Amino acid sequence: MSVAKQKENSEKISSNTAKLVLVDDEPGLREAVQAYLEDSGFTVHVASNAKQGLELVDQKQPDLVITDVMMPQVDGYQFLKLLREDPRYKALPVVFLTARGMTSDRIQGYQAGCDAYISKPFDPDELVAIVGNLLNRREATKTVPADGETPDITELASQIAEIKSLLTGRTGIPQSPSPIKVDLTPREQSVLDLVAQGLMNKEIARRLDTSVRNVEKYVSRLFSKTGTNSRTELVRFALEHGLTK
Incomplete structure (x- = not known):
């Protein structure tokens, strides 16, 4: 994707400068994903484990969370469960990043409540597209009534x-x-x-x-x-x- 096209897409999907929290215990991947998302117009706060991730979510009130699944102590499934137990984050979009790409793993992820499941290695453009789509859908459901008409x-x-x-x-x-x-x-x-x-x-x-x-x-x-x-x-x-x- 060209830089101009990437900028055009990011302006569309992050016009409100969406805030993201990225949780991953691999420094190299974490830094690379953060850099690409920030180049695409997002504000990205990073954490190296689930505990830090929960603290960041409370502090930053992000529009979306991206998390690795395979993490020590508290894995992605437990992290998501803790998020969903808080009424403020029941509708918060969560994207799983993981090296486990079997169909059974993906099913488990969706059953746990994630909104998207991306297997490593992945195309960063695909991640940006998924993040943008989830944010746009969330924005649309919040600003337009379910029946599509102005409420009385x-x-x-x-x-x-x-x-x-x-x-x-x-x-x-x-x-x-x-x-x-x-x-x-x-x-x-x-x-x-x-x-x-x-x-x-x-x-x-x-x-x-x-x-x-x-x-x-x-x-x-x-x-x-x-x-x-x-x-x-x-x-x-x-x-x-x-x-x-």
Whole structure:
């Protein structure tokens, strides 16, 4: 692939400067994959083992994780299991890189919950294409309702009001939030507070004096950080864990 074509493709699939976490215990391969992904426009944070990988995921809140399967102490399957046990990362795309390419190995990987399984050695262009496809699909499912139509703002506001009512209970006193901590930027917090009021992206953009596209990006990040897939799920999660009022 030419440098110009590679740049063109990377601009399409990483226009939001997607953040990736790469976990691999082989320094040479880790550095090579990191360099290629960064040349393709991604921001890549690396870890040499699963423990470091989990810490990085919590710190960086990536859009996608790439991990080796065969690692000492905690392998890729256990690493993925630990990720999926956290509600924030249930929908986080995970790509397996492994030297084990048998059909049974691939089946095991997909049954474990990975989104793509790439056998070593692999073409780095294929990895970039898979990463881009997963990111684009995730973005599309978060910004477009399942039925392809704009949600009714009155219905959404009603659902949010019902969620708030259920969570406060008859006493009107909110339930104590769980100890889950989600680090939000000031702008993400502002967007979350407005989403919790039942506002749609156009109205939020007007309130914050920004573009609808930027609001979509912040809402997508909120979905990623909370492991939710819809605005109502996001609001419920935020209320349950004291992220908004």
